[in-house]
Amino acid sequence: xxxxxxxxxxxxxxxxxxxxxxxxxxxxxxxxxxxxxxxxxxxxxxxxxxxxxxxxxxxxxxxxxxxxxxxxxxxxxxxxxxxxxxxxxxxxxxxxxxxxxxxxxxxxxxxxxxxxxxxxxxxxxxxxxxxxxxxxxxxxxxxxxxx
Numbered sequence: 324x325x326x327x328x329x330x331x332x333x334x335x336x337x338x339x340x341x342x343x344x345x346x347x348x349x350x351x352x353x354x355x356x357x358x359x360x361x362x363x364x365x366x367x368x369x370x371x372x373x374x375x376x377x378x379x380x381x382x383x384x385x386x387x388x389x390x391x392x393x394x395x396x397x398x399x400x401x402x403x404x405x406x407x408x409x410x411x412x413x414x415x416x417x418x419x420x421x422x423x424x425x426x427x428x429x430x431x432x433x434x435x436x437x438x439x440x441x442x443x444x445x446x447x448x449x450x451x452x453x454x455x456x457x458x459x460x461x462x463x464x465x466x467x468x469x470x
Contacts (some may be wrong), residue, residue: 326445328387329384330407330408330410330424331387331388332387332406333422333424334350334390334407335385337414337421337422338375338385338413341413341414341415341420342376344415346415346416346417346420347374347376347415347416347417348374348375348376348414348415349372349374349375349413349414349415349416350372350373350390350405351370351371351410351411351412351414351423352370352371352372352373352374352405352409352410352411353369353370353374353409353410354369354370354371354409356406356409357409358389358404358409359405359406361365361373361403361405362396362397364396365396371393371400373403373405374394374416375392380392380393380394381393381394386407387407388406388407389404389405389406389407390403390404390405390407390410391403391405393406402423410424411422411424441467
């Protein structure tokens with residue numbers, strides 16, 4: 324039996340986990356993917372990091388299909404739309420804990436190392452070790468509240 328992608332469920336779980344640990348959730352997005360609506364002036368190397376903390380965004384909606392919210396970029400409000408297939412990772416700003424997703428095929432599951440290969444028993448993600456993509460994106464622009 325074919326299963327739906329685990330990515331939206333993992334994104335929601337990681338978002339809640341990061342908030343419960345009093346950290347700031349950042350989402351790494353493939354800004355060049357189809358149907359992505361983000362401010363292009365903040366895209367670097369085809370990617371953008373979005374601060375999706377409750378104080379930075381309004382009307383955050385995480386569905387199985389997409390992430391949507393309203394945020395401010397350089398003081399200008401903008402509606403953001405990111406299909407779940409364009410979400411490359413979710414991590415905490417403070418310690419880079421989170422996950423970077425496998426981008427080859429967002430709906431495929433990697434085989435288990437040994438033994439039988441039951442479908443859907445292992446998420447198509449790899450854990451961020453606190454270095455690499457997370458650290459490289461530390462300095463990228465994020466959303467912040469402007470009063």
